[in-house]
Amino acid sequence: MTPVAQMKMDRRKTFNEFISRKRLKSTKQRDVIFEEFFGNYMGRHVTVEELYEDIKRKYPYIGFATVYRTLKLFRESGIASERNFGDGKARYEPIRDEREHHHHMICTECGKIYEFANNQVESCLNQIAKLNEFKLENHKLEIYGLCSSCRESR
Amino acid sequence: MTPVAQMKMDRRKTFNEFISRKRLKSTKQRDVIFEEFFGNYMGRHVTVEELYEDIKRKYPYIGFATVYRTLKLFRESGIASERNFGDGKARYEPIRDEREHHHHMICTECGKIYEFANNQVESCLNQIAKLNEFKLENHKLEIYGLCSSCRESR
DNA sequence: TTATTATTGATAACTAATATCAATTTCATA
DNA sequence: TATGAAATTGATATTAGTTATCAATAATAA
Secondary structure, X not given: OOHHHHHHHHHHHHHHHHHHHOOOOOOHHHHHHHHHHHHHOOOOOXXXXXXXXXXXXXXXXXXXXXXXXXXXXXXHHOOEXXXXXXXXXXXXXXXXXXXXXXXXXXXXXOOOEEEEOXXXXXXXXXXXXXXXXOEEEEEEEEEEEEOHHHHHXX | OOHHHHHHHHHHHHHHHHHHHOOOOOOHHHHHHHHHHHHHOOOOOEEHHHHHHHHHHXXXXXXXXXXXXXXXXXXXXXXXXXXXXXXXOEEEEEOOOOOOOOEEEEEOOOOOEEEXXXXXXXXXXXXXXXXXXXXXXXXXXXXXXXXXXXXXXX
C-alpha cells in the first residue's frame, strides 16, 4: 500500500472513531465528501465553494450546507485543518502528519501557496509559550511576499 | 516630549505625507479618527465596531463607513496594521515601531491578546524566505492556547 | 471665487457562514 | 427485521461583517 493510501486509511479510522464517540451517524454524503477531499485535495487548500462545485458534478444530490458541515466535522475530528489567508474565505487542508506542523508562504502576486516546516521555529515557539506560562494549543505562521517567478517578472 | 507623543507625531507626519502623495484630502473626520485611534488604542486591537461606538459618543456626526474607510487608509499608509484572530472581525492596531515586528498569543478561553517579539524567530523567517527565493513582504505569527490564569482555573 | 475632485453619511448590496425546519435516513433496541 | 428515537439532509432564510452606491457637501488647486 502506498503511503498516501495508508494515510487516507488512518484518517478514515480517526474519523469513524470520532463519529462513534460523539454518537453521530455515518452517511453516504459524508463518505463521498471524505473520498473527494482526501482523494483530490492532498497538499492543497480548498475553499468550501470549490469543493462543493467539484462534488456537485458527480453527486448533484449533495447540498452546499452539508459540505460546510462536513468540513467542520473533519476539523473537529482532527483530520483537517482550517486556514484563512486573508481573502475572507476559509480554506481546508487534509492533515498529512499530525506530528509535523507546517506553515505557509503566500505569494501576494499570484496567490500561490507554498508550504514549509522548520524545527527551529517550532522549538522557539514552545520556549516562548513556556516562558509566558501559556499552554500552547495551536499556532499559525504565514509569510506573505513575492514568489521567485513573480519576483522575476517585475 | 514623551516617547508616545513623539511616536504619535511621527505617525501623523507619515499619514499627512501619504495623503498628499496620493492627492487625497485631509478632513475633520480623518483628524478625529486619527486622534482617537492613536490616543486611546495604543497597544490594543480594536474592531471597527468598537472604535465607531467610541467615537460616536463624542462626535455623533461621524458615520460608520467613514471609520471603516479611514482605518483602511491607516493600513495603506503603513501607520496601522490589520489583524484577524479568527472571530470574523478585523482588528486594527497602531504601529508603534515599524522596525520591530511583534506577534500575538491569543487565549482561547478568555480571548485576551498578549504580544511578544523574538529575534530568533525573525531571523529564522528571513532565512526561510531567502532559501526559497521568496521576497518577504510581511508575516503573521499567532499562538493560540490557555493563558496562565485560565490555565489555573481549569 | 470658481471649478474640479475627493469625501461624507445613509443605506443598499454583497458575501461567507450559520440557523431553521420539514422530510428523510441511520441505527440501537426490541 | 421491524420500530422509534435521534441525527442528518437540502433548500432556503438569516445573520454579520464589509463594501458599493450616490447625492450632498467639503476641500483644494487654479
